[in-house]
Amino acid sequence: MDQIDKLAADVPLLPAATRDAAPARTRRWHIAVFLAPALLVYTALMIVPLADTLRLSLFRSVEHAPVFVGLDNFRVLLTDPRWSLHFWAAFRHNLYFFAFHILLQNPVGIALAALLSLPRLRGQAFYRTAFFLPTMLSFVIVGFTWKLILSPLWGVAPALLGSVGLRGWFHPWLGQEATALTTLALISVWQYVGIPMMLIYAAMLAIPGELIEAAELDGITGFAQFRKIKLPLIWPTVGICSILTFVGNFNAFDLIYTINGANAGPNFATDLLGTFLFRTFFGNQLQLGDPNMGATIATMMFLIILAGVAAYLFGIQTRMRRYAL
Amino acid sequence: MGSLALSAIRKSFGAVDVLKGVDLDVAAGEFVVFVGPSGCGKSTLLRIIAGLDEQSAGDVRIDGRLMNGVPPARRGIAMVFQSYALYPHLTVAKNMSLALSQEGVAAADIRRRVETASALLRLDALLDRRPAELSGGQRQRVAIGRAIVRQPSLFLFDEPLSNLDAALRVGTRIEIAKLHRQLGATMVYVTHDQVEAMTLADRIVVMHGGVVEQVGRPLELYARPANLFVAGFIGSPTMNFIGGDAAARASAATIGVRPEHLVVAREGAWTGAVSHAERLGADTMLYVDVPNVDVLGAGMLTTRILGDIDYDVGDRVGLTPQEGKVYRFDGGGNSIAA
Ligand SMILES: Nc1ncnc2c1ncn2[C@@H]1O[C@H](COP(=O)(O)OP(=O)(O)O)[C@@H](O)[C@H]1O
Numbered sequence: 192m193d194q195i196d197k198l199a200a201d202v203p204l205l206p207a208a209t210r211d212a213a214p215a216r217t218r219r220w221h222i223a224v225f226l227a228p229a230l231l232v233y234t235a236l237m238i239v240p241l242a243d244t245l246r247l248s249l250f251r252s253v254e255h256a257p258v259f260v261g262l263d264n265f266r267v268l269l270t271d272p273r274w275s276l277h278f279w280a281a282f283r284h285n286l287y288f289f290a291f292h293i294l295l296q297n298p299v300g301i302a303l304a305a306l307l308s309l310p311r312l313r314g315q316a317f318y319r320t321a322f323f324l325p326t327m328l329s330f331v332i333v334g335f336t337w338k339l340i341l342s343p344l345w346g347v348a349p350a351l352l353g354s355v356g357l358r359g360w361f362h363p364w365l366g367q368e369a370t371a372l373t374t375l376a377l378i379s380v381w382q383y384v385g386i387p388m389m390l391i392y393a394a395m396l397a398i399p400g401e402l403i404e405a406a407e408l409d410g411i412t413g414f415a416q417f418r419k420i421k422l423p424l425i426w427p428t429v430g431i432c433s434i435l436t437f438v439g440n441f442n443a444f445d446l447i448y449t450i451n452g453a454n455a456g457p458n459f460a461t462d463l464l465g466t467f468l469f470r471t472f473f474g475n476q477l478q479l480g481d482p483n484m485g486a487t488i489a490t491m492m493f494l495i496i497l498a499g500v501a502a503y504l505f506g507i508q509t510r511m512r513r514y515a516l
Numbered sequence: 517m518g519s520l521a522l523s524a525i526r527k528s529f530g531a532v533d534v535l536k537g538v539d540l541d542v543a544a545g546e547f548v549v550f551v552g553p554s555g556c557g558k559s560t561l562l563r564i565i566a567g568l569d570e571q572s573a574g575d576v577r578i579d580g581r582l583m584n585g586v587p588p589a590r591r592g593i594a595m596v597f598q599s600y601a602l603y604p605h606l607t608v609a610k611n612m613s614l615a616l617s618q619e620g621v622a623a624a625d626i627r628r629r630v631e632t633a634s635a636l637l638r639l640d641a642l643l644d645r646r647p648a649e650l651s652g653g654q655r656q657r658v659a660i661g662r663a664i665v666r667q668p669s670l671f672l673f674d675e676p677l678s679n680l681d682a683a684l685r686v687g688t689r690i691e692i693a694k695l696h697r698q699l700g701a702t703m704v705y706v707t708h709d710q711v712e713a714m715t716l717a718d719r720i721v722v723m724h725g726g727v728v729e730q731v732g733r734p735l736e737l738y739a740r741p742a743n744l745f746v747a748g749f750i751g752s753p754t755m756n757f758i759g760g761d762a763a764a765r766a767s768a769a770t771i772g773v774r775p776e777h778l779v780v781a782r783e784g785a786w787t788g789a790v791s792h793a794e795r796l797g798a799d800t801m802l803y804v805d806v807p808n809v810d811v812l813g814a815g816m817l818t819t820r821i822l823g824d825i826d827y828d829v830g831d832r833v834g835l836t837p838q839e840g841k842v843y844r845f846d847g848g849g850n851s852i853a854a
């Protein structure tokens with residue numbers, strides 16, 4: 192039986208393969224021609240800058256002349272207290288920022304998607320757009336809006352809290368070391384929660400109606416249905432969202448820069464690798480720009496993200512099953 | 517256990533009336549098949565019985581209890597879908613036991629019920645597999661197993677064999693019939709295939725355009741169709757319908773003769789040339805052009821002869837209906853009693 196199956200599979204392929212052998216040589220040119228524009232653009236915009244950054248990180252400027260120093264820049268960055276204190280602090284902040292997103296953005300995204308896919312929900316399109324809108328806004332607008340809301344001097348938050356008698360609860364959250372990073376993370380979650388929501392919503396819509404009806408007949412309804420049927424089927428999508436969040440978080444810069452400036456104040460409390468890189472590379476206030484150390488930080492960020500994505504691809508995704516629906 | 521009563525069930529989707537008043541009583545233990553062309557509302561009716569759709573008007577009673585608004589899981593029913601609708605992330609065993617663990621049935625009891633069902637359906641070797649690792653026929657048996665373990669008093673099947681190939685369809689059909697005998701539960705089965713209906717049913721409900729055309733035992737429908745639609749739908753190949761003079765002589769608007777009731781000879785009531793012959797070995801189908809007879813539809817008379825009869829295209833043959841096997845219909849399409 193097995194052999195018959197194999198024969199059936201092989202026989203039609205063989206003549207086709209031999210027939211194709213001759214034209215394949217001419218067809219290869221097409222492939223190259225069609226790939227060329229994308230390859231050129233990608234090389235010019237991604238590969239060359241990346242390679243150049245890696246190269247830059249191996250040099251040091253001595254009296255305006257580049258000197259090859261091997262991996263010494265990395266040793267300085269990771270161990271010399273003048274650099275390493277900032278680097279490890281930024282790294283810790285980044286981890287916190289990421290953990291906050293994973294623990295808040297994914298669950299909220301899943302919950303919103305689950306609510307949106309309720310069959311009897313009215314005004315679905317409105318909610319969908321409303322939750323997704325911040326994602327489409329420029330980070331400049333988002334940053335400035337939240338500054339306007341949370342400013343202790345001219346923000347609306349103190350007045351709003353005051354109107355319900357909770358004026359005393361207000362704190363300048365963005366300006367206090369203890370709360371600044373958390374506040375920024377919350378703003379970032381608010382802005383980007385639309386992406387996991389949309390992806391997970393799409394994954395939920397892809398679950399066939401009869402499957403859900405079978406669950407209804409089996410008495411699996413409401414939250415049990417969500418937990419036992421829907422959630423297992425959307426895990427792969429949640430995984431994708433998590434890795435997108437990871438890459439986004441470890442590249443984050445814009446929101447911090449617009450809200451708390453390049454110094455990532457107060458007292459570097461909101462410093463992420465992105466802002467640290469920016470200050471180092473371009474210089475800031477009294478600090479002179481150092482392209483070589485900047486490139487070193489950029490390379491470290493690249494390696495961290497590479498390690499994270501690789502760990503996800505080989506450690507998590509291979510274990511996660513995507514079920515044919 | 518498991519009787520079903522439908523009274524004046526109506527269903528509209530917006531302005532479209534899909535069911536236009538369906539009444540039906542199904543006795544406990546009966547096997548009833550809803551049959552009709554695609555789009556006539558069979559699935560809709562089944563989904564209303566299951567509680568997946570709400571009827572626009574009318575009552576559903578199961579075991580005498582009014583079911584309007586009762587959620588599907590509380591109706592004492594189980595349903596098998598055409599797409600199987602197995603949980604793709606769960607093993608066969610889990611697929612079958614999920615409803616029971618949700619109900620809070622004791623673990624030992626669950627195991628016993630899953631074992632019984634899987635033995636009945638020859639699923640023992642597959643219990644640890646996931647649906648993606650099963651063939652179509654195996655998936656279908658798992659879907660039936662998932663229904664069985666719940667020990668419902670009423671089984672609902674929506675075209676369960678449509679996705680199977682012809683050989684498997686016959687095998688599974690026989691299994692379902694056996695299952696009905698073993699379990700003694702009431703079964704309501706939807707199909708568009710009249711052969712499935714004839715072979716499985718205690719009673720057939722023929723539906724057309726949202727109304728029930730006729731309810732009856734399979735051979736009753738074959739022998740005494742209530743109208744043109746049922747006469748044409750039950751039986752394969754379909755009945756020949758003849759209008760014009762031939763019908764008028766029998767004082768009817770239309771007369772019908774089943775292909776198997778036409779006697780082929782050199783001469784006959786109607787003569788014509790064979791325009792096509794299908795030879796299946798066990799029987800032979802002849803399509804005969806009869807220019808002087810007003811045959812409705814295809815314009816050809818179909819006849820079915822037992823055995824392999826060697827007719828060629830172009831041969832002239834005479835066809836005569838067997839004594840007492842002519843169905844008569846009035847202008848409204850309803851049968852005229854003999
Ligand atoms: N949810 C729905 N909304 C609108 N029309 C529907 C819906 N479900 C079924 N219909 C219509 O109702 C009719 C009967 O459908 P259905 O019961 O599925 O037919 P069957 O199962 O007999 O093939 C069809 O014309 C179909 O288009």
Ligand SMILES: [Mg+2]
Pocket residue numbers: 558559560675
């Ligand atoms: Mg249907």
